[in-house]
Amino acid sequence: MVVVANRRLDRTASLTAQLNAAQRAAESLRPPDRRLIDDPYSRHFVAHPALRAMLAHPRLADAALRGIDRLWGGLHAHIMLRVRYADDALDGAIRDGIDQVVLLGTGFDTTSLRHGTTGVRVFEVDAPTTQAHKWLVTQRLLSTRRDCEISWVPCDFEHRVLRECLIGSGYDPSRPTLIIWLGVTPYLTSGAISATLADLAEICAPGSRLVVDYIRAGVVAGHTSWKSAGRVARMVARRGEPYRSDFTEAGLDALLTDHLFQPREHLTVEGLLNRYDPARRSRLSDDSWLAVATADRM
Ligand SMILES: C[S@@+](CC[C@H](N)C(=O)[O-])C[C@H]1O[C@@H](n2cnc3c(N)ncnc32)[C@H](O)[C@@H]1O
Incomplete structure (x- = not known):
């Protein structure tokens, strides 16, 4: 179990859905002229510790997104x-x-x-x-x-x-x-x-x-x-x-x-x-x- 925003969530939720939410949240941390979407809600659905860590700082988020695009072909x-x-x-x-x-x-x-x-x-x-x-x-x-x-x-x-x-x-x-x-x-x-x-x-x-x-x-x-x-x-x-x-x-x-x-x-x-x-x-x-x-x- 992990704790998210005072809610206890188990690990049965789709991890790919969480990854997509983390990506939207990370994209939203980019400067307004460099982001495709602005989504203030997605971050609330990210429970996985590694994905939450990626959202800790805009520069970390940006580096992670570049890594995802490089490794996983866009x-x-x-x-x-x-x-x-x-x-x-x-x-x-x-x-x-x-x-x-x-x-x-x-x-x-x-x-x-x-x-x-x-x-x-x-x-x-x-x-x-x-x-x-x-x-x-x-x-x-x-x-x-x-x-x-x-x-x-x-x-x-x-x-x-x-x-x-x-x-x-x-x-x-x-x-x-x-x-x-x-x-x-x-x-x-x-x-x-x-x-x-x-x-x-x-x-x-x-x-x-x-x-x-x-x-x-x-x-x-x-x-x-x-x-x-x-x-x-x-x-x-x-x-x-x-x-x-x-x-x-x-x-x-x-x-x-x-x-x-x-x-x-x-x-x-x-x-x-x-x-x-x-x-x-x-x-x-x-x-x-x-x-x-x-x-x-x-
Ligand atoms: C990669 S996520 C995409 C989530 C969302 N559409 C998005 O774009 O962020 C895949 C989604 O498909 C759902 N899914 C996969 N197999 C399913 C099934 N057999 N019945 C219902 N939903 C399913 C998962 O629960 C998950 O929410």
Whole structure:
């Protein structure tokens, strides 16, 4: 057990989710003109002593993030860029009248806290153990925030029916929805990914939008020219969260189309970097991409 902010947390929460939270917190310590995001909440979800140590000083945080990008082929850049993209997708969805958001495999994602999405209902879906930690810390943070409507949906994508979990939590299938599914598909079996998409196809009204990231074909089997991808795969496997699924662009498009989603675009880390921070230098391995799709069926 470790003690975080007077809360006792055990070690059953996803470590990769904690790593992502630590990365967002560390990025936020960079000077305003050098950071991709400003997230004052993520640090509250970091319990692991090594990750907390990295946040002790901005210079330490910066050095750690450079190390992550060097060793793991731009992994940090990818994590920050997907947050930036999802933030823009959320702003765009709200502007277009979408008022229902589902975060799949939320981990310690702070979207609900950062956006204070008044009038928008956010469904946070995650494995029960990780969500229990998220809930505990969020209750404390929410005591100073009243503008955030979160529905907590514990659901293991491998064993539960997402559709039932969401509907049981008050999700309205007649309203268009923004689905954000980041940092999760690599850890799921192909069966769980297909089942999740099949459920979404049933409950996403026309006009719904999906933002999902994925690792590219070859990483799981170790057949990739990027050595850093193999290092990341070994690192997550050692921590009990092995990679299970990867995709070609065409393979993911076919899967999305089979489940009534219209693929719209695929975004590389390099493309996102050019969009959000052209001056940033990262050694990119190009193994993690983002895909965007819409539910267009009538
Ligand atoms: C790398 S973290 C990403 C967390 C968050 N989306 C982010 O971007 O910070 C992976 C997340 O996937 C969730 N996850 C993995 N397998 C899952 C499963 N079978 N059912 C539900 N959630 C799962 C973990 O609990 C964890 O929160």
